[in-house]
Structure formats: C-alpha cells, structure tokens
Amino acid sequence: MGVLLGPSRSDAANRVSMNRLPIEDVLSPLQTAIDSGNAVVLKAPPGAGKTTGVPPAVLQTLLDNDVAGQIWVIQPRRLAARSVADWIARSRNESIGETIGYHVRLDRRESKSTRVLFMTTGMFLRRMQSDPLLENVACVILDEFHERTLELDLALAMTHRLRSELRDDLGLVVMSATMETEPIVEYLNEVHSQNAVSLRCEGRAFPVSVHYGEDQPGERIERRMVKPIRDALESSSGHVLVFLPGVGEIRRVQSELERVDLPNDVRTVVLHGSLSPKQQDEAIRPSADRKVVLSTNIAETSVTVNGVTAVVDSGMAKVPRFDSRRGLTKLETTSISLASADQRSGRAGRTAPGEAYRLWSQAAQRSRDEYDVPEILRSDLSEVVLMLASHGETDLHAMQWLTAPPEHSVETAQALLRMLGAIDESGRITRAGQVMAEMPLHPRIARMTTEAVGSLPRSSVAILAALMSERDPLEDMTSMTLADKVDAIENNRVPRSVSAFSIKSLRSVAETIRRSLPEGEPGQGEAAKMDRDVAVARALLSAYPDRVVLRRADSPDRGRMVGGRGVSGLTRALGEGVNEELLLCFDVDGGGTESRVRAAVPIQEEWLDGEMVHTVQTQSWDAERGAVRCRRQVTYGDLILRETPAKVPGDEETASILFDNAKMQLPLGGAKFQKLLHRIEMVGEVDDQVPSVTEAMHLELLRQMCVGRSSLQELRSAPWKDHVLGTIGYSAWQIVQEEAPEEVQLPGGRKVAVHYVEGKPPWIEVKIQLCFGWPETPRILRGRQPLQLHLLGPNGRPQQITNDLASFWGSTYGEIRKELRRRYPKHDWPEDPLSAAASFNGMKRR
Known part of the structure; x- marks a missing residue:
C-alpha cells in the first residue's frame, strides 16, 4: 500500500502552479535583508527553485545598489556547481564564463565580467586561504547546507567570523532543503549579536506515492533491487532514479539488470562522482528513451535528472567515518536519515505525479534518525586544523562552530600534524607546514610530496600525489609497484585495457598538483641517484610514520602496526615474492578486529626516524618459569622491531615485578x-x-x-x-x-616435635609406652592450650587421639590394652600406666 507525499491537488491545479517558481514568493524579503546588511537563512525544499532563483536575485540587488564584487555560490558537489551555473547562463542567453561562471577542481569558467561564481566548498576554502578578506566578494551563498559536510561547517564559521570582525558589508545567505533554520539563526545572532533573517519557502511538488518493501537481512542488494525497479518502470512513464550506496553496488546492480528482461526502450546509465563531466552530463541530460539512472547520493539534492517519475531507494549511503583512536578513516555503509529519504522520494515528483519504492519496511522507517549526523562529528580534522593554523588560529575551539568538533578528534588531528612537522608543540604552523597548507592535498600527501621533490622529478612527484589522492586507475595491476605506476603514467606506457579518460583525469589532477609544488628540481647528490622504488617508499614513510608494520614470522599475511593495531592482507597488498619483514602500509581499512591492508611497500630500518628508534631493556614475568625475564628490544615508537634475551639486572624493577x-x-x-x-x-x-x-x-x-x-x-x-x-x-x-615450643619433653627424657598447622590445634605424635607415668595432658601458651596427643601403637599407627590424657588412662586405655596385648604380646602393657616407667621400645623387661 502506498503512502502519498506532497499536496493533494489535482494535476490541472499543479500544472497551473508550475508556471511560477515558489522561491519567487520570498525573493523580495530576501533582497530587502541583503540590502539591509542582514544574513539570511532560507529553507526551501527541492523543486522550489532556490539554487537557480536566489543568486540572480542577489545579483540584481547588488546591481540596483551599484555594489561591486562577485557572488560566490558554494555547492558541496562539482556536478551541481557546473550544471546549475550552465543552466542559469543559458537562461540569460549567455555563454558560461560571462556573467555566470564556475570554478571546480580541474575545471574553471570565469572571466573579468563574471559576477556570479559557482564553486565547490573545497575550492572556496582554498581561495579563501589566498584571499582571507574576500576582497572582491560581495556575498557568499552556502547552498545545500543541510548536508552538513565538514567543509560547509568550516565555510560558515570562517565567513561568519569575517563578517563579524572585518567585513560587515559581506552578504551571507545560508540555504537548506530540509534543515530547520532556527538553530542557524540562533548561531548567527548569538555569536556576534547580528540580526539574521529567517525565511521559509513552500515547495512545489506533485504527489508521490511511497511503497515500502520487506526487511531481508543477508540478501544481496543487487537481487533486492530488480523487482522494485521493474515495478517502477511499470507504474510510471518517465525515467527511474535508483539510489545506491556506492560505485561497487552500482556496478553489481547494473550487471544484474543486464541479465533480466527490461523493456526495449529502457537503457541503464550510471551517475557518480568518479565519472567525467561528459559522462555525468549524459546521465542528467533529457532523453527520449526511458532511462534507469543508477546513482549515488550525488543526485539527492541540487542535481536534477529531468523526466524522473519514479525513485527506487536502497536507503543506504557510504559515509566516511574517522576513528580518531586508530587514526584511520573508513567508509561505512549506513542507513540514511528520514530527511534524506524524503529528499530522494521527492525527486519523483518534480515534473509529474510519481512513485517511490523503498527497500525497507514501514516499521524500519520509524527507527531511522531524523537528520544526518554532521560530518564534523565523525571526520578527520587534520586539514581543518592545518588550514586554520595557516590563518594564525592555533585553538580550534576558539572558532565559533555551529556544531563544536569532538575534543579527541581535535587532539588526534593536532598530534598527526605535529608528527608530520606541520605545526609545533604550541600549535603554530611551521615553515614546512605553510608549504603543505598551500597544496591542494591532505596533510599526509602534502608531506609526502615535500619529501619526494628531493629525489624525484616534479612531474613524477605530482603523479605520485595524484595516485595517492584520487582513485587509482591502475589498481587492478597488482604486479605493478607504486613506482611502476608513476613511471607508466609519466611515460605513456599504460596498458590499453585501462580507461583513457581515467588516465587523462589523473594527469589533469597531477598538473594542478605540480603547479603547487615547491620550486626546484632534485639535486645531484645521493637523493637524486636514489632508486625510484626506494624514493617512493621513503616519501611514503615521511607521510605515514605511524603505519609502519612488522610482519609476523609465523603468519606472513599478518602483522602488527605502530600503535598495537593488528593488520592482515599483507601478501596480496605486496604482491608475490616480497618477503621483507618491515613494511609501510599506507592504505589501510580501519574496520574489523584487524585492519585490512590494501597497499604496502617494503622499507628498511635505517630509513626510520632516529628519534623514534630506541634500544631498551624490558623486564616481564615468565609464569611458566616463575621468574623475571629480561629482553633487549629495539623499538620504533611502541613497535618492537627485534628483541634478544638479556641478563636480569636485579634492580628495583626486577624486585617490583x-x-x-x-x-x-x-x-x-x-x-x-x-x-x-x-x-x-x-x-x-x-x-x-x-x-x-x-x-x-x-x-x-x-x-x-x-x-x-x-x-x-x-x-x-x-x-x-x-x-x-x-x-x-x-x-x-x-x-x-x-x-609455643618446637618440642616437648616426654617422661622418659626424650623430646618430640610439636606440630603447628593453621586451622588445627597443635599436636604431638608419640607411642603409648613413652607416655607411661605422664598423668596430665601437656599444655602450652601459658597453660591455655592443651596439646592434642596422637597416641601410637607399636606399629606407629594412631590408636587414640585425645586432648585429655588423664581421661584416656582412666577409661579408654583399659579397652585398648586388651587388644594391644593380644596383637603385641612381647610388649609391656601394665595395668597401671601411671606407675609404670616410660619405655622407648615398649618391650617387657627381663
């Protein structure tokens, strides 16, 4: 049974309302707020026209007031930035790069006449590094803020601080499709007491019927997707947009669809961030043929696939999550929030009534989070810390954040940057750190490039950095080392089976990186003569000094990494025939009980930082021997490289153990x-x-x-x-x-030992004949404790145990005497033991 989303108006009424974008209802108050110098927080659902309507409206306000400067529109994704800029330019009958332009990684369309510039969040932060005052910018628009990426949060914090402290003339618009505006307005007003304006725009959408599936734990996603895709094709007449977690799932579903019968007029296309701009444009371009578009969440917000009337939603997304305690980032496939699910379903109702098929049950719907967790709570913060340090900000908590970063994540990021030599102990950026901050790279990769430029040509270093930063087009070439891949790409020796576009894209990235490298070529010394594999390995070591691994002798596929983490998959990561024990595992998955190694290189002990290598003697307890043992260890950090037995020193530590x-x-x-x-x-x-x-x-x-x-x-x-x-x-x-004597004296002069055992009364063992003439039980402890007497027969076995010797002589002895006389007739058994003399051997006197 379907659930209806969207207004319950007739299709005719909807068609009439479609002639006017809902965003137009709020453009006038938005322009008034911008003109008054107020920040604006706008909530407008998908389809309202905010992304295409707000930037031109802001531009008109600037033109009306004769205000110079650009409008920067910040988008989380490259595809959205390019496609929206192109649409607005065409709607103005202009070419892209005139009034409307864009700047994304590896692609820039901008001229002196450009007034509205669309760019990705990363590009905005990089341009802000070189121009911290945004001197040629009149307004910043942060779009799709509900995605709450780390870069968006940082962009808001830095822009708001700039407005508050130095640029009160800088306009700011924060736009969100699902996130409530009140928290952002409170943040903007509370931090610096500004008058932020909250605006809300109703959406424009056709009704969408939502169909829920059944929970099928363990069933592979590609098999579960086939039926709802078929149902979507039968129940609607337009394109079908399918949301999947990642590229791997897209490929598997595509392969599965090729094995089933789909209508002849239906073709399958894919849409994800790894595609070329041309391939991405092909997926979203209007088409007479029906399309099944297999997409990641790239199509969830700004990107519109025209003609979609049905959505099939896996309900999952791949989210990078940083484990600050392990220092590793892993992609986790997690359930999307209710807000994201509604956004995805809404894509089916942009141009006509639609259908949405969800793989999960209606009961499971109630257990989902309302909104996605902000990325700042689960991400690696090292790039943010380095960027702020380059601006002179040493205390991340001094920044006013919409959501404050976790303390342990900040500490982990600072520890990494100190280890890389990018900041000092006080958090101030170093000279090396400043060079690293100016590169469009993660701090680790930036550190690797600064090391590699001393032993490799700049072109090789750039390709190496690109391979480490981007998807490796040669990842299936398991027989090639990383240095081999650099050489193959640099010298056009790439196998024909590898996509030419992927190599071209990588070279474009490498060229961008090359332009950011420190000046100069490698010298003529030993570094310049270094073997290429060695040079690459040493450069990687400088970037990942905390990923050194010692292979296990008894299990070569496994090892132990600095920090105590176990790793596996070494044999495949290194390739056949690589038997070295000391390794650098630079690509490691943080999941599972052990980290899975995807890529590693062998290294030499002499390459390690001498300040981290120590020879120590360690003492520990050997339970089997019941003794302290001593081992002489050579360590790198907390990783034991080798150890040998040593003499136990017998010092305070020995005594303590x-x-x-x-x-x-x-x-x-x-x-x-x-x-x-x-x-x-x-x-x-x-x-x-x-x-x-x-x-x-x-x-x-x-x-x-x-x-x-x-x-x-x-x-x-x-x-x-x-x-x-x-x-x-x-x-x-x-x-x-x-x-409490050790012995007591018997009547015959002999002495016997007193037995003392905890939990028992003290006692003596004595033959009966030695006690003749002894009238009373002997006592110890000032007479308070009688000794227990174990009275023995001639055979040394107890005949009686007593605490009262007098009572024994008077009552029990007579009975025992009868039996003993019969068994031992040669022994003396007097009728009156008290008058008889003690006898050692107990025999009758002759």
Whole structure:
C-alpha cells in the first residue's frame, strides 16, 4: 500500500502552479535583508527553485545598489556547481564564463565580467586561504547546507567570523532543503549579536506515492533491487532514479539488470562522482528513451535528472567515518536519515505525479534518525586544523562552530600534524607546514610530496600525489609497484585495457598538483641517484610514520602496526615474492578486529626516524618459569622491531615485578616458615609483647626478600626465618619459644616435635609406652592450650587421639590394652600406666 507525499491537488491545479517558481514568493524579503546588511537563512525544499532563483536575485540587488564584487555560490558537489551555473547562463542567453561562471577542481569558467561564481566548498576554502578578506566578494551563498559536510561547517564559521570582525558589508545567505533554520539563526545572532533573517519557502511538488518493501537481512542488494525497479518502470512513464550506496553496488546492480528482461526502450546509465563531466552530463541530460539512472547520493539534492517519475531507494549511503583512536578513516555503509529519504522520494515528483519504492519496511522507517549526523562529528580534522593554523588560529575551539568538533578528534588531528612537522608543540604552523597548507592535498600527501621533490622529478612527484589522492586507475595491476605506476603514467606506457579518460583525469589532477609544488628540481647528490622504488617508499614513510608494520614470522599475511593495531592482507597488498619483514602500509581499512591492508611497500630500518628508534631493556614475568625475564628490544615508537634475551639486572624493577607476582602465592619459605608464622601468631594472641604478623607486615617482609632476587625458587630458599625474627625482635622470639615450643619433653627424657598447622590445634605424635607415668595432658601458651596427643601403637599407627590424657588412662586405655596385648604380646602393657616407667621400645623387661 502506498503512502502519498506532497499536496493533494489535482494535476490541472499543479500544472497551473508550475508556471511560477515558489522561491519567487520570498525573493523580495530576501533582497530587502541583503540590502539591509542582514544574513539570511532560507529553507526551501527541492523543486522550489532556490539554487537557480536566489543568486540572480542577489545579483540584481547588488546591481540596483551599484555594489561591486562577485557572488560566490558554494555547492558541496562539482556536478551541481557546473550544471546549475550552465543552466542559469543559458537562461540569460549567455555563454558560461560571462556573467555566470564556475570554478571546480580541474575545471574553471570565469572571466573579468563574471559576477556570479559557482564553486565547490573545497575550492572556496582554498581561495579563501589566498584571499582571507574576500576582497572582491560581495556575498557568499552556502547552498545545500543541510548536508552538513565538514567543509560547509568550516565555510560558515570562517565567513561568519569575517563578517563579524572585518567585513560587515559581506552578504551571507545560508540555504537548506530540509534543515530547520532556527538553530542557524540562533548561531548567527548569538555569536556576534547580528540580526539574521529567517525565511521559509513552500515547495512545489506533485504527489508521490511511497511503497515500502520487506526487511531481508543477508540478501544481496543487487537481487533486492530488480523487482522494485521493474515495478517502477511499470507504474510510471518517465525515467527511474535508483539510489545506491556506492560505485561497487552500482556496478553489481547494473550487471544484474543486464541479465533480466527490461523493456526495449529502457537503457541503464550510471551517475557518480568518479565519472567525467561528459559522462555525468549524459546521465542528467533529457532523453527520449526511458532511462534507469543508477546513482549515488550525488543526485539527492541540487542535481536534477529531468523526466524522473519514479525513485527506487536502497536507503543506504557510504559515509566516511574517522576513528580518531586508530587514526584511520573508513567508509561505512549506513542507513540514511528520514530527511534524506524524503529528499530522494521527492525527486519523483518534480515534473509529474510519481512513485517511490523503498527497500525497507514501514516499521524500519520509524527507527531511522531524523537528520544526518554532521560530518564534523565523525571526520578527520587534520586539514581543518592545518588550514586554520595557516590563518594564525592555533585553538580550534576558539572558532565559533555551529556544531563544536569532538575534543579527541581535535587532539588526534593536532598530534598527526605535529608528527608530520606541520605545526609545533604550541600549535603554530611551521615553515614546512605553510608549504603543505598551500597544496591542494591532505596533510599526509602534502608531506609526502615535500619529501619526494628531493629525489624525484616534479612531474613524477605530482603523479605520485595524484595516485595517492584520487582513485587509482591502475589498481587492478597488482604486479605493478607504486613506482611502476608513476613511471607508466609519466611515460605513456599504460596498458590499453585501462580507461583513457581515467588516465587523462589523473594527469589533469597531477598538473594542478605540480603547479603547487615547491620550486626546484632534485639535486645531484645521493637523493637524486636514489632508486625510484626506494624514493617512493621513503616519501611514503615521511607521510605515514605511524603505519609502519612488522610482519609476523609465523603468519606472513599478518602483522602488527605502530600503535598495537593488528593488520592482515599483507601478501596480496605486496604482491608475490616480497618477503621483507618491515613494511609501510599506507592504505589501510580501519574496520574489523584487524585492519585490512590494501597497499604496502617494503622499507628498511635505517630509513626510520632516529628519534623514534630506541634500544631498551624490558623486564616481564615468565609464569611458566616463575621468574623475571629480561629482553633487549629495539623499538620504533611502541613497535618492537627485534628483541634478544638479556641478563636480569636485579634492580628495583626486577624486585617490583617479582613482588607483584609472588604476593599472590604467599606464604613462601616452605613448611618450616609457615609453622614459624603460626607459632608467632598463636603467641601474639595471648601475649601483647609478641607482635602479630599481619598481612601488611608479611607483604613488607616479602618486599624486602625480593631485593636482589628474580625468581620464586630464590624466594623459597631465602632466609625467611632470620628476617621475620629480625622483624619481631629477640625478646619476643624468646617468649615464642617458651610459650609455643618446637618440642616437648616426654617422661622418659626424650623430646618430640610439636606440630603447628593453621586451622588445627597443635599436636604431638608419640607411642603409648613413652607416655607411661605422664598423668596430665601437656599444655602450652601459658597453660591455655592443651596439646592434642596422637597416641601410637607399636606399629606407629594412631590408636587414640585425645586432648585429655588423664581421661584416656582412666577409661579408654583399659579397652585398648586388651587388644594391644593380644596383637603385641612381647610388649609391656601394665595395668597401671601411671606407675609404670616410660619405655622407648615398649618391650617387657627381663
């Protein structure tokens, strides 16, 4: 069952309303606000005409007031910037580059007469670096702000600060399709007490029926997409726009559609950011044939595919997410927000009533977030920190942000830039950092180029940087090293199977990079004579010093990276026959329990930064041996490059490790020492002059015994008794010997040992004949504790255990005597044991 989106007006009424763009209702108040010097925050849904209507209206305001300067319209995507600029130029019967122009990466149409200049956010920030006051700019328009990219947030913060502090004449318009205007207005007014104006424009759209699918976890996306695409073709007469997460999914769905029967008048085209401008234009150009357009979210906002009457939405998008703790960025396929889902569905109702098919269920719809998470909360901030440092801003939090960046992400970015030598400890940009900031590259790649220019030609360095920054057209050539790829592109030796356009695009990027490189060619020294593979590897090492990996000897496909992260996929990343142990993994996926390596090069230990290489001795506990062991380690950061056994030094660290592991096995010192402790404890309970051996005293004693020793075996054979007696003192020891003696004397003069075991009463073992003439049970501890007597027969086995010897003689002895006389007739068994003399062997006297 479908859900109707959009107005419920008749088609005739819709056709009448289509003669006038909804944005025209707010252009007059917008022009008044601009004329009064107010910032404007405009919310207008797709189809209202804001992108094509607002810039000309602002231009007219400037012309009416004789205000010089350009209007910069900032778009998140290159395709949108080019296509909108071209449309407005044609609507004015002008060529692009006259009044209306654009400036995107690798493509610029601008002249001295250009007044409205469309550009990408990245290009805006780069031009602002060279012209921080925007001296020739009269107004900045930030379009599609609801996308909340990191660059858009930065552009807003920097433009607003410029307006507030130095350029109160600079106009500012923030336009959003779905985001509410109130938070932005509050931000603009709160930070510098300005009067920002909020405007809202109703959209113009035909009704769209939304159809929900069923949740099918585990089912491949290409198989799930076929049925709703067929349904969309049957239920509508125009083009079908299909939203997919990424290029990989587009290719798989395209392949799947080729295997099924689609109507003869339907052709499949693709639309994504990696295509050439010509290919992108082909996808959005009006066509008599019906098209199934397989697109990423590039077609979600400003880009309009004319003639679309049906949308099929996977409900997913690929989002870069930076893990600041691992220092790695990974693309995550995530569910889109409700706002994005509505935007996508709305694309079906731009020119006629439409149909929208969603792959997820209506129940799953309720669990989606209302808006997308701002990119500033999940992105690598190193480029932002470097750019602000180049403007003299050392404290990222001093900037007023619509959404403040996370503290840990800022710290991670600053740590990376310090590691690359781009900023100093105080956050100020260094001379090398200034050079890096002027390059249109990520700080890592910029650092790589500054290293490579000393050993490679500028053209090679530029191609290397382009390969690292852009999609690698030779990524399937697994047998080629990175240096081989640079050489093949530079010298036109690229295999014919590789797309000529992709190589041409890469060369264009390389040329842009080459113009930003520091002046000069490599010298004539050792660096200039360096092998190309070595030069590339060393340049990469300067950019990724935190991606050094030591291969595992027992599993060559896996290794450990600086920082402790495990990696896998080394064999494929390096290619067959590469067996080196020390590697640099410069392309790593941050996902999973281990990071998957996509590209790596072998490196040499002598290339590593000497300040990060240390030789240390480490001590650790060997549980199997019950001893401290020592290893001599050569480390790079926290990565152990190699280690060998070393003699245990027996220092404070040794004693500490031994103590930490031995205290869990107390008491040590053997049975005699345990008996000694028990005797002291028993006496201490009845005599205050004898200190109790508390747990704290015992631990302190152990700590002393660990000094100069390294194993449990040494501890067990240590003179524990001497140390404990030294602890309690000589006089206390005398009392212990008197009150808890080691031996007691029997009536016949012999002595027997007293047994002391914790949890049991003290006892002696003695033959019955040796106790003749002994009337009472012997006592210790000042008579408070009777000794337990284990009375033995001639065979040494207990016949009776008693605490009351007198009672034994008076009652039990007679019964035992009968049995013992029968079994041992040669032994003496007197009727009156108290009057008999003790006998060692117990035999009858002759």
